[in-house]
Amino acid sequence: MTKETYASSGVQIDKAELFVERLKSNARRQAHAGMWKSAGGYAAVQPLTADLGVAVTTDGVGTKVLVADELKKFDTVGIDLVAMVANDLICVGATPNMFLDYFAVGRLDDSLADDIISGIIEGCDRADMYLAGGETAELPGLYQDGHYDLAGFAVGSVKKADLLSGDEIKAGQKLIAVASSGIHSNGLSLARKVLPKEKWQMLLEPTAIYVKAALSAFAEMPGAIKGLAHITGGGWRNLLRLNEKVGFNLEKPLPLPEVFTLIQNHVEEEEMYKTFNMGMGLGIIAEEKDSAQIIDCFKSFGHNAALVGSVTSEAGLVRIAQKSFVLKNKHS
C-alpha cells in the first residue's frame, strides 16, 4: 500500500518554505531599526514606546474552506481564522487586541457571508479581540460563484519585559502539551485526500483558541512560561522554532484524537508528526515546579493539558517515546 505524503496532496512544502525564507531575507534588508522581533517567527514585534511593543501576524485557514463547502456548513471557519493568528500572538507573549479579515468571493451571497462573519465574531469573542475591520471583496472572474477565500490579521501588544524570546528555554525544563480540538487548520489538503467524505465532519471541528487561558497564566504566574509553541503546519517540529540550542523528548504524549488515527491508516507515521498537531495544539515550556499550576490554569479554561516531556540538550531534535524516527528542524 502506497502511503500519502503532504507533497503528494499537491502542496509543495519545500518550495513554500524557500519562498518564506526569501521573503524574510528581503524583509530584513529593508528592516527598520529596532524591531524586537523581525518577520518570520510567530509574530513580528515593533516597539511603540521604550517598553511597549505592537505584535502582528497573518494567516489563512488553507483548504479548510473546501471542507466547509463540501459539508455546506460555513459558520465555523471564521473561528479557525481567528484562532490561527490569535494563538500565534500569545506565543510571543502578546495580548491579542484587534482582528481584521479579508473575505474574497466570486459573488456575494448573504447567507454565506452571514455565516462566515458569525464565525469570525465568535472567534473574536473566544480570543477577546475587537473586530477592527475587514475587506469584503466581490471578485467576479477571479473566484468562481460559490468559491471564496479568507485571510486573517491580528494585532496585539506586549511589554518588553514580557516578550517571549525563547532565550530562557534550557535543557531540564518541562514540556506541557495543551490538547488540540482536532486537526485545527493545517494539513487539510492531505487529510481531504485520504479521508472519505463521510468522515469530513470531524475535520471541520473549530481550532481551539488558547488566548484566555494563556493570558490568565501570564498574569497569575509572571515569568513562569518560558516558551509557547502553537503547533501548526510543521507539526511537532514547531517546538524547535523556540530555541535552536535545545531539543525535546516527549515521554508521554497526550492521547491521539480519532481523526489522526484514521488519517494514519494512509500516511507514514513520521509524516504525520511533521504535518499535523497530533493532539497537541500548544506546547508550553516551564520549570517543573510551575508545571502543575500552569496545567491547572489551562484546565480551568476547558483545555486538557498534561506534562508530556522535557527539554533536552540535543539541539534541533524531537524524540517521541517508542518511535523509531526523530524529528529534525525543517531547515537543518
Place this chain on the structure above:
Amino acid sequence: MTKETYASSGVQIDKAELFVERLKSNARRQAHAGMWKSAGGYAAVQPLTADLGVAVTTDGVGTKVLVADELKKFDTVGIDLVAMVANDLICVGATPNMFLDYFAVGRLDDSLADDIISGIIEGCDRADMYLAGGETAELPGLYQDGHYDLAGFAVGSVKKADLLSGDEIKAGQKLIAVASSGIHSNGLSLARKVLPKEKWQMLLEPTAIYVKAALSAFAEMPGAIKGLAHITGGGWRNLLRLNEKVGFNLEKPLPLPEVFTLIQNHVEEEEMYKTFNMGMGLGIIAEEKDSAQIIDCFKSFGHNAALVGSVTSEAGLVRIAQKSFVLKNKHS
C-alpha cells in the same frame, strides 16, 4: 448605445455595502471600550497608551490581478497592495509602520512569487514601511494553477492629538486634489469589461503612494491638514465620509487622465465619478492660507496637486463644475 455600470460588470455594490454595514454593527456590539476610531472608516484606531494609538486597516487589489495575468507582468500589483492600505492609514493621521501580505495561489511558481514580492518590497520602500510578515498559502483545489489572490494589512501609530477625526472640517475651507497615477486599484472589473485588451497596459500603472508627502506635510505644518480622503471604490463620494455635516464644490478639477477618457466612452459620466478616482487620488481639506504650502509639499514629492474647490454647507452633496448631476452619500 447602452452604457455600462459597475453593477453590470458583475459587482453587486449595494450588497457589498450592506454586508459591510452589518459587519460594522456586529463589531460595535462587541466593541472594547475606548476605541479612538471603530471599524468602518479608513482605519480603526485603538489607544495603546493615554496619548498613543495603533491604527489598522486591510484591503486587496481587486481584479487588478487579472489585468496582471493577462499582461504577464506581476511585479507591480504588490505596489498597489501596499498603496491601498498605506494611503488609508495617513487618512486618520497615522504614520504607517508595518505591512503584512497574504498571498494565496493554486501552485507556487518561483518567478510569479518573486515578482509579486518584489512589488510588495518596492511598495514598502515607497511607503517607508517594514514588511513585518506574510502568509504564502499554496491551496491546490481552491485556486486553479496560475490563479492567485493578494490581501494587504497595515499597522500604523498616531498620537491622540494628531488623529484626523474630520470634526475640524467646516464650510469655507478649501479642497486640494492630489493627482492619481491612473485607475489605481478600484473599478477594475468595470474597466476590464469596457476597455479592449490592447489598452490594458494603462490599467496596470501602480497606485500612487502618498505617505512620504503626507508625513512631511503633517510635520512641516502641524494641524494644517483638517482632513484627508483616499479616493477609492466610491469615487468622489469618498469625500463625504470625512464629515457628514458638509458638502463639496469642485470648481476646477485636475485634468482627467487618458484612461478615464477612454472608459467614459462606455460608461455614464455620473457612474464614472461614483466609481473611479477621476484623476484625484487624494483629497486634502485645509484653510485657504495653508493651501499653497501643502500643495508645494506634495509637489516636492513628485505628486501634482492643486486647489480644486471648497467645503460647502450642503451636507452630503458633491457638486462638480458644469456637471448636471450631484453626487450624494452612498447611504443617504
